[in-house]
Amino acid sequence: MTAPPPRIAHLDMDAFFASVELQQYPELIGQPVVVGGDASFAPELQPDGSRRFARLKSYGGRGVVTTSTYAARALGVFSGMGLMKAATLAPEAFLLPGRHDLYRDYSRRFKAAVRAITPRIEDRGIDEIYIDLNPHAEEVLLLAQRLKAAVFAATGLTCSVGIAANKLLAKIASDLDKPDGITLLSAEDLERRVWPLAPRKVNGIGPKAAARLERMGITTIGQLAATPVHDLIAQFGARYGLWLSRAAQGQDERPVTPFREPKSFSRETTFAQDLHVRQDRTTLSRHFNELCARVAADLQRKGYCCRTVGVKLRFADFHAVTRALTLPSSHAAIADADTIRRVAGECLKRISFTQRIRLLGVRCGGLEKAGTTVFKTLRQRDLFAWSESMD
DNA sequence: TCTGGGGTCCTAGGACCC
DNA sequence: TCTGGGGTCCTAGGACCC
Numbered sequence: 001m002t003a004p005p006p007r008i009a010h011l012d013m014d015a016f017f018a019s020v021e022l023q024q025y026p027e028l029i030g031q032p033v034v035v036g037g038d039a040s041f042a043p044e045l046q047p048d049g050s051r052r053f054a055r056l057k058s059y060g061g062r063g064v065v066t067t068s069t070y071a072a073r074a075l076g077v078f079s080g081m082g083l084m085k086a087a088t089l090a091p092e093a094f095l096l097p098g099r100h101d102l103y104r105d106y107s108r109r110f111k112a113a114v115r116a117i118t119p120r121i122e123d124r125g126i127d128e129i130y131i132d133l134n135p136h137a138e139e140v141l142l143l144a145q146r147l148k149a150a151v152f153a154a155t156g157l158t159c160s161v162g163i164a165a166n167k168l169l170a171k172i173a174s175d176l177d178k179p180d181g182i183t184l185l186s187a188e189d190l191e192r193r194v195w196p197l198a199p200r201k202v203n204g205i206g207p208k209a210a211a212r213l214e215r216m217g218i219t220t221i222g223q224l225a226a227t228p229v230h231d232l233i234a235q236f237g238a239r240y241g242l243w244l245s246r247a248a249q250g251q252d253e254r255p256v257t258p259f260r261e262p263k264s265f266s267r268e269t270t271f272a273q274d275l276h277v278r279q280d281r282t283t284l285s286r287h288f289n290e291l292c293a294r295v296a297a298d299l300q301r302k303g304y305c306c307r308t309v310g311v312k313l314r315f316a317d318f319h320a321v322t323r324a325l326t327l328p329s330s331h332a333a334i335a336d337a338d339t340i341r342r343v344a345g346e347c348l349k350r351i352s353f354t355q356r357i358r359l360l361g362v363r364c365g366g367l368e369k370a371g372t373t374v375f376k377t378l379r380q381r382d383l384f385a386w387s388e389s390m391d
Numbered sequence: 392t393c394t395g396g397g398g399t400c401c402t403a404g405g406a407c408c409c
Numbered sequence: 410t411c412t413g414g415g416g417t418c419c420t421a422g423g424a425c426c427c
Contacts, residue, residue, distance in 0.1 A: 036395085064395050079427085085392040098395095125398090125427040206425045239401075240424095268396060308419085318394070322421060329418095361396085 003165060003187035008256065009118075009131040009144060010162045010170035011151070013110065014179035016127035017067040019157050020106050021096050025051065032072035032093035036083050037063045041097045057091035059083045062270060066098050070179070103127075106155050113154035114147055122256045128174075130167050132256035144182045168252035169194070171203050190250045195222030202247050209236070209244075224248035261367070262304070266312075267294045268361025274316045277353040284360070289337075291362040292344060296337035299364055305333030307366035309343040313351060314359035323347035326366060333368045340364065 013019070017035045022028055025043065027050075034056055041054040063083045075090040086093070107126045115121055120132035131147070133140055144161045151159050158180040162173025165187060172194055173185040185193060199221055200210045212235065218224050224232075225248035233241030246252070269291065275284055299306060310324030325343050327334070334340060344362050 062394080066395080080394080082392060082394050085394085088392060127427075204425070208424060237402085263399070264397095266397065270395060310420090320422085324420060326419060359395090 006140060006164045006170075006184060006186055007133040008164060008166055008170045009133055009140075009147070010164075010167065010174040011114065011129050011131060011147065011159050012161075012174045012178075013127040013151075013157060013159045015067055015069055016106075016157070017098060017103055018069045018072075020103055021099075022069065023156055024102075025053075025096075027051070028053070028069075028094055030071060031069070032075055032077070032090050033069040033096060034072050034077055034083070034086060034090070034093050035066045035068070035096050035098050036086075037061065037095055037097050039097050041095050043096070054095040055091065056083065056087040056093040056095050059087055059095055061272065068093075106157070109154045110151045110157070110159070113150040117147055117150055118143070120256055120258060122258055130170065130256050133163070141182065141184060144184075148180075148182065166250075166252040167254050167256070168203065168247060169250050172197070172201055175201065187250075191222070194250060195220060195225060197221050199224055199248075204243070204247065209240075212236070221248050262302070263367065264363055264365040265295055265298045265302070265304070265306075265367075266361055266363035267291045267298070268312060268359055270314070270359045271357070274356035274358050276356050284357070287360055288344070288348075288362070289341060291360065292341040293337040295362050295364055296335060296340050299335040299367075300370070303370045304364075304367045305335040305370050306340075306364035307331075307333045307368065308364065309334075309340055309347065310363040310365065311344050311347040311351075312359070312361035312363065313357055315355040316358055317355060318358065320359070321351060322363075323350050324363070324365070333366070335370060 018033055021033065021035060037059055038061070041059070043051040043053045046052055061083065065077060065079055065081045065083060065086050067079055068077045072090060072093050075093065077086045077090050077093065083095070103126055111121065111123070111129060114129065114131065118131050118133060118136060120135060122130040124130060133143060136143055140163050144163060148159060148161060151157065160174045160178045160181045162170045162176065162183045162185060164170040164173050164185040169185050173183040176183045176185075176193065197220065198210070199205045199213050199218065202221065205213075213219070213224065216227070216235065218227060224244060227245070229242060229245040232244050235241065236244060269287055271287070277284065308324055308326040310322055312320060312322045314320045325347055327343070340362065
């Protein structure tokens with residue numbers, strides 16, 4: 001059996017949100033810049049036409065770093081880090097609030113530019129995609145250069161491209177030469193270029209699994225590959241153990257999937273201060289109603305109804321609970337804010353509140369395409385009767 | 392210095408049916 | 410009365426990803 005040729009690409013925009021912002025504010029190029037926080041940290045236009053930017057040290061709140069420029073990363077500031085912590089590491093770094101509508105616009109542009117050349121792409125979030133190069137006869141490196149040029153022409157931004165035999169390796173490859181790189185990873189490169197890397201570099205090995213591997217004395221992908229599969233199965237269970245072993249050998253058969261039906265929609269919010277169930281009842285209800293209205297609007301905008309409604313709470317100690325209710329199959333799927341709120345309210349009744357609340361979320365699952373079931377007032381009345389008989 | 396918001400997938404246990 | 414096995418659906422929690 002011969003190894004498949006490298007014809008799957010992973011394209012990853014470089015420091016995406018931060019790069020978009022730098023294009024808006026070129027005076028910050030080269031500076032440590034962090035995207036995060038709310039609109040109150042937006043730059044202020046000065047009378048002389050210059051802009052005044054917020055500094056990280058002026059931040060007070062519970063936000064996290066969404067993206068940081070490479071200069072900020074050099075100071076130890078990375079995505080996911082609390083902004084308060086980041087401020088201790090880089091107090092003078094510039095802080096810009098996230099503008100997700102703007103990033104979505106850039107995202108659409110870079111994806112359209114790629115699609116115009118290589119239509120078989122799989123969305124992996126706002127700033128990365130997998131591309132199936134198989135239908136294209138062109139040499140892969142030339143193709144990758146064309147894609148990068150097209151992305152730059154459409155956005156003015158750079159990206160990094162990895163090309164390998166499958167998605168798993170393409171993803172690792174795109175990270176090997178960042179920013180603005182192209183990396184072709186052939187089957188014979190596995191030992192030399194992939195095996196020395198930390199297991200965390202594999203998409204699917206997170207902090208928990210990496211810590212367990214380290215306790216087993218496994219600190220590289222090569223060591224993982226050399227570990228007998230039955231040892232991994234004993235530690236991680238049959239499914240994940242087998243997957244770990246295969247991943248370390250560079251094996252991955254997942255196809256590039258251009259479209260998938262969504263499974264759920266959700267909205268959640270973290271409060272500026274932890275709220276008390278009774279003392280802050282009015283504030284909580286307001287947030288709760290708003291979350292229900294937003295998730296209902298999402299459903300309707302995308303053309304879905306749901307059969308499962310759930311809530312999520314995070315308490316002051318950061319521990320989270322979820323509750324969910326699925327409508328009986330005799331009832332029509334729902335998409336209106338009122339009914340979602342009613343069912344989510346039933347979920348809330350089943351939670352005991354022993355601490356203040358940090359986060360509240362509402363989720364809709366069990367999705368059906370809207371229009372596949374007809375909405376009937378009668379049906380909704382049945383649902384109300386059902387939900388009111390729940391206590 | 393405490394940790395956002397939007398998702399997916401997996402596991403395990405219980406209910407319920409045949 | 411105390412013994413099954415399989416299949417499917419639902420719930421809750423957790424790991425992981427961008």
